[in-house]
Amino acid sequence: xxxxxxxxxxxxxxxxxxxxxxxxxxxxxxxxxxxxxxxxxxxxxxxxxxxxxxxxxxxxxxxxxxxxxxxxxxxxxxxxxxxxxxxxxxxxxxxxxxxxxxxxxxxxxxxxxxxxxxxxxxxxxxxxxxxxxxxxxxxxxxxxxxxxxxxxxxxxxxxxxxxxxxxxxxxxxxxxxxxxxxxxxxxxxxxxxxxxxxxxxxxxxxxxxxxxxxxxxxxxxxxxxxxxxxxxxxxxxxxxxxxxxxxxxxxxxxxxxxxxxxxxxxxxxxxxxxxxxxxxxxxxxxxxxxxxxxxxxxxxxxxxxxxxxxxxxxxxxxxxxxxxxxxxxxxxxxxxxxxxxxxxxxxxxxxxxxxxxxxxxxxxxxxxxxxxxxxxxxxxxx
Amino acid sequence: xxxxxxxxxxxxxxxxxxxxxxxxxxxxxxxxxxxxxxxxxxxxxxxxxxxxxxxxxxxxxxxxxxxxxxxxxxxxxxxxxxxxxxxxxxxxxxxxxxxxxxxxxxxxxxxxxxxxxxxxxxxxxxxxxxxxxxxxxxxxxxxxxxxxxxxxxxxxxxxxxxxxxxxxxxxxxxxxxxxxxxxxxxxxxxxxxxxxxxxxxxxxxxxxxxxxxxxxxxxxxxxxxxxxxxxxxxxxxxxxxxxxxxxxxxxxxxxxxxxxxxxxxxxxxxxxxxxxxxxxxxxxxxxxxxxxxxxxxxxxxxxxxxxxxxxxxxxxxxxxxxxxxxxxxxxxxxxxxxxxxxxxxxxxxxxxxxxxxxxxxxxxxxxxxxxxxxxxxxxxxxxxxxxxxxxxxxxxxxxxxxxxxxxxxxxxxxxxxxxxxxxxxxxxxxxxxx
Numbered sequence: 001x002x003x004x005x006x007x008x009x010x011x012x013x014x015x016x017x018x019x020x021x022x023x024x025x026x027x028x029x030x031x032x033x034x035x036x037x038x039x040x041x042x043x044x045x046x047x048x049x050x051x052x053x054x055x056x057x058x059x060x061x062x063x064x065x066x067x068x069x070x071x072x073x074x075x076x077x078x079x080x081x082x083x084x085x086x087x088x089x090x091x092x093x094x095x096x097x098x099x100x101x102x103x104x105x106x107x108x109x110x111x112x113x114x115x116x117x118x119x120x121x122x123x124x125x126x127x128x129x130x131x132x133x134x135x136x137x138x139x140x141x142x143x144x145x146x147x148x149x150x151x152x153x154x155x156x157x158x159x160x161x162x163x164x165x166x167x168x169x170x171x172x173x174x175x176x177x178x179x180x181x182x183x184x185x186x187x188x189x190x191x192x193x194x195x196x197x198x199x200x201x202x203x204x205x206x207x208x209x210x211x212x213x214x215x216x217x218x219x220x221x222x223x224x225x226x227x228x229x230x231x232x233x234x235x236x237x238x239x240x241x242x243x244x245x246x247x248x249x250x251x252x253x254x255x256x257x258x259x260x261x262x263x264x265x266x267x268x269x270x271x272x273x274x275x276x277x278x279x280x281x282x283x284x285x286x287x288x289x290x291x292x293x294x295x296x297x298x299x300x301x302x303x304x305x306x307x308x309x310x311x312x313x314x315x316x317x318x319x320x321x322x323x324x325x326x327x328x329x330x331x332x333x334x335x336x337x338x339x340x341x342x343x344x345x346x347x348x349x350x351x352x353x354x355x356x357x358x359x360x361x362x363x364x365x366x367x368x369x370x371x372x373x374x375x376x377x378x379x380x381x382x
Numbered sequence: 383x384x385x386x387x388x389x390x391x392x393x394x395x396x397x398x399x400x401x402x403x404x405x406x407x408x409x410x411x412x413x414x415x416x417x418x419x420x421x422x423x424x425x426x427x428x429x430x431x432x433x434x435x436x437x438x439x440x441x442x443x444x445x446x447x448x449x450x451x452x453x454x455x456x457x458x459x460x461x462x463x464x465x466x467x468x469x470x471x472x473x474x475x476x477x478x479x480x481x482x483x484x485x486x487x488x489x490x491x492x493x494x495x496x497x498x499x500x501x502x503x504x505x506x507x508x509x510x511x512x513x514x515x516x517x518x519x520x521x522x523x524x525x526x527x528x529x530x531x532x533x534x535x536x537x538x539x540x541x542x543x544x545x546x547x548x549x550x551x552x553x554x555x556x557x558x559x560x561x562x563x564x565x566x567x568x569x570x571x572x573x574x575x576x577x578x579x580x581x582x583x584x585x586x587x588x589x590x591x592x593x594x595x596x597x598x599x600x601x602x603x604x605x606x607x608x609x610x611x612x613x614x615x616x617x618x619x620x621x622x623x624x625x626x627x628x629x630x631x632x633x634x635x636x637x638x639x640x641x642x643x644x645x646x647x648x649x650x651x652x653x654x655x656x657x658x659x660x661x662x663x664x665x666x667x668x669x670x671x672x673x674x675x676x677x678x679x680x681x682x683x684x685x686x687x688x689x690x691x692x693x694x695x696x697x698x699x700x701x702x703x704x705x706x707x708x709x710x711x712x713x714x715x716x717x718x719x720x721x722x723x724x725x726x727x728x729x730x731x732x733x734x735x736x737x738x739x740x741x742x743x744x745x746x747x748x749x750x751x752x753x754x755x756x757x758x759x760x761x762x763x764x765x766x767x768x769x770x771x772x773x774x775x776x777x778x779x780x781x782x783x784x785x786x787x788x789x790x791x792x793x794x795x796x797x798x799x800x801x802x803x804x805x806x807x808x809x810x811x812x813x814x815x816x
Contacts, residue, residue, distance in 0.1 A: 125388025136642030
C-alpha cells in the first residue's frame with residue numbers, strides 16, 4: 001500500500017490550493033430533455049407505481065422510473081447504477097430527497113426495457129437492488145441517519161431499523177392503495193440529524209439512563225462550564241470527586257431526577273456517555289406532516305414511549321408500525337394524512353384502533369407547551 | 383446477526399457491504415488502495431458488535447479537517463481499534479451535492495474511482511442535509527481527497543459544525559410544473575455566494591437553508607431549516623375549464639391526483655367531494671359547468687392543483703415566502719418555521735438582492751446576539767418575533783400570526799407612550815393624597 005500523492009504538498013499547503021468553488025453547476029448534469037424543457041412542464045401523471053411521465057408545453061415527455069435504495073451505498077452499487085444509466089438514460093441519473101434513485105428516459109418505448117433491466121436485479125442475499133415504487137398514495141423510502149454504522153451518539157441502529165421496516169412495508173412501497181402519502185422517517189438519537197419530527201410515522205432512537213461520569217478524565221477532556229451549560233434542565237453541577245487512589249479531581253455531578261436523557265452533555269463532553277444496552281431503544285411518533293396541503297404542517301406526536309432494541313429486526317417496532325399503517329389505511333378518507341385522520345377520529349380512538357397502550361409517558365410535562373396538549377374541553381369520546 | 387438483514391425484499395445494505403468487501407479483496411480493477419483493503423470487513427465487524435451489545439462503538443469525533451476549512455470533515459475513530467484496525471481512523475467527508483441532485487455517470491464514476499482508492503468505497507447517497515457523504519478514510523488522505531476533488535472534479539466540500547450547512551432544494555422547475563421559482567438556480571447561487579460562511583465556522587451554531595418550489599414542501603424546509611424558501615404566487619390560479627370538465631367526466635387521460643390513488647378503487651372522481659369540500663378556505667364552487675375560485679380567499683394550499691394538475695395551474699406572479707427558525711427538538715423542543723416574509727421576488731437578474739438582504743440582516747443579529755449553540759429559532763423565542771421584524775425592517779402584518787396574542791402583556795416602548803416614562807410623583811401627590 002504505497003502512498004500515492006494527489007499532487008498536494010504538505011510542506012506547502014497553500015501552493016496551488018483551490019478553495020471555495022462550491023458544487024458543480026446543476027446544468028452540467030441535466031438530461032437533454034430536462035435542459036430543453038425546464039420551466040415549461042405542463043402536467044404529470046403517475047402511470048403506475050414508480051413510473052411517472054411529465055409532459056412539457058413543447059410536447060416533449062420525460063418518463064421517470066423511481067427505485068428504492070439503501071442510502072448506505074457502496075461505490076460498486078453506484079457503478080452499477082451508472083451502467084444502467086449509460087445503457088438506458090444517456091448517462092444521466094438523479095437522486096430524490098428521500099434517497100430514491102430516478103432513471104429518466106425521453107420516450108415511452110424506453111420505459112419497459114428500463115424497468116426490465118431494474119426489476120430483476122438482486123443482491124446475493126436475495127433482496128432487490130432496484131425495487132420500483134415510492135410514488136403517490138403509498139409509502140416511499142425512509143429518510144434516516146447513520147446509527148451504529150458511523151455515529152457516536154445513537155441509541156439504536158438506523159440502516160437496520162429502516163431495512164426491517166421497509167421489508168414489512170414493502171407492498172405499500174410498490175402500490176398506491178393508501179388514502180394519501182405516508183412518510184416514515186428515522187433518527188437514531190434526539191439530535192435528529194435527519195429531522196423526523198414532522199413525519200406521518202417517525203422512528204426515533206432514545207436513551208433512558210442518565211450519563212455515566214468518567215471522573216478521572218472529565219476535567220482533562222471537557223470544559224466543565226460548557227458541560228454544565230449544555231444541560232437544558234440544569235441537572236448538571238460542578239463537583240469535586242475523590243478517585244479510588246485518593247486524588248481529588250474536578251468533575252461534575254448529575255441530578256438524575258432532572259435528566260431528560262437528551263445527550264446534549266455527551267455532545268459537549270465525551271466523558272459523559274449515555275449508551276446502554278437496556279436503557280436505549282425506540283420511540284415511535286405519528287401524525288406529523290410538512291406539506292401545507294389542506295391542513296397546516298404539524299409535529300408528530302409520541303405514540304409509543306419505548307420499545308427495546310431487538311436486533312436484528314426489531315419485531316415489536318415493526319408490529320406497532322404495521323398496526324398503525326393498517327388502521328390508517330382502513331379508517332382514513334381519500335386525501336387524508338395520518339395526522340388529520342387521528343385528529344378527526346380523536347387520539348383516544350387512534351390508540352384504540354391501532355391497539356397501542358396509552359401510558360403516563362405520553363402526557364406532555366415538558367415546559368409551557370405541555371399545557372396546550374392537555375384536553376381542555378368536554379368534547380371527547382368514551 | 384447482520385446476516386439476517388440480507389433476506390426480505392428491500393435493498394440490503396449488508397449484502398451491498400459484503401459484496402463491496404469481496405470486490406476490494408479481489409481488486410480486479412487493480413486499485414492502489416490508500417487505506418486498509420479490508421476496512422469494509424471491519425466496518426461490518428464493528429456493526430455486528432454493536433448489534434450484539436446494543437451500543438455504538440464509535441468514539442466522540444476528533445478535530446480533523448482540511449487546511450483553512452472548519453467544516454466538511456467529521457472525525458471518527460473506532461473504540462475497538464485492536465479488533466478492527468481497518469476502521470481505527472474512519473473519517474467522513476461531506477461533498478457538496480449539485481442542486482436538484484442530477485448527475486452524469488461520468489461524474490459519479492470519477493467520484494467512485496477516487497473514493498475506492500483513497501477511502502472505504504462506502505457512501506451515503508445522500509446524507510440528511512443533502513451532501514454526498516464519503517464514509518470513512520484516514521487522516522493523511524483528507525488533504526489528498528480534497529486536492530483531487532478540487533483539482534480533478536471541480537468539486538468542493540459541504541458544511542458541518544457551526545457553519546452554513548450545505549443548502550438543499552427540491553428539483554423545482556427542472557421537472558415540476560408546480561415550482562413557483564427555479565430552486566436549483568437559487569440554491570446554487572446561495573451556496574456559492576456564501577462559501578465563506580459554509581467553510582469557516584463563524585456562527586453561534588449550525589444554519590440551514592432549504593428551498594421548496596411550492597407549498598407541497600418536498601424537501602421539508604418548513605420543518606428543518608433555519609431559513610425556508612417556499613415558492614408561492616400572488617395572483618389567480620389559472621383554470622382550464624375544458625380540462626376541469628374532463629376530470630368531472632372521468633376521462634381516462636385525466637386521472638384525479640395525477641394517478642396517485644390508482645392502487646385502490648375509490649369510486650368515480652367527484653369534484654364536489656374531493657376538491658370543493660376539501661378546500662380549506664371554502665373558496666371554490668361549481669357554477670353550472672364552470673369552476674369558480676374566489677382567489678383573494680385562497681391560501682394556496684395546493685390541494686386542488688394536486689388533484690387536477692391538467693386543469694389548474696399556479697399563478698403567474700411568482701416568488702417565495704420565507705419562514706424562519708425551524709429545528710428538530712434538541713434542546714427545548716421542536717420548532718416549525720415561522721412566516722417572516724409573505725412574498726418576495728426571486729430575481730436572478732439582480733443577484734436575488736431582496737433575498738440576500740434579509741439573510742444578511744438576520745445573520746448580523748444572530749451573530750451579535752445568539753448564544754453558543756443557540757439556533758435562530760431559539761433566539762427568536764428568547765428575544766421575540768418583534769425583534770426579528772425590527773432587524774429585518776419588515777412591517778408587522780396579520781399574516782405573521784396564527785392568531786393575535788391572548789395576553790395584554792405588551793412590552794410598550796417609552797417612545798410609544800405620550801410623555802414618556804419619567805414622571806413627577808410630587809406633582810402626582812398634589813392630586814392623589816397618600
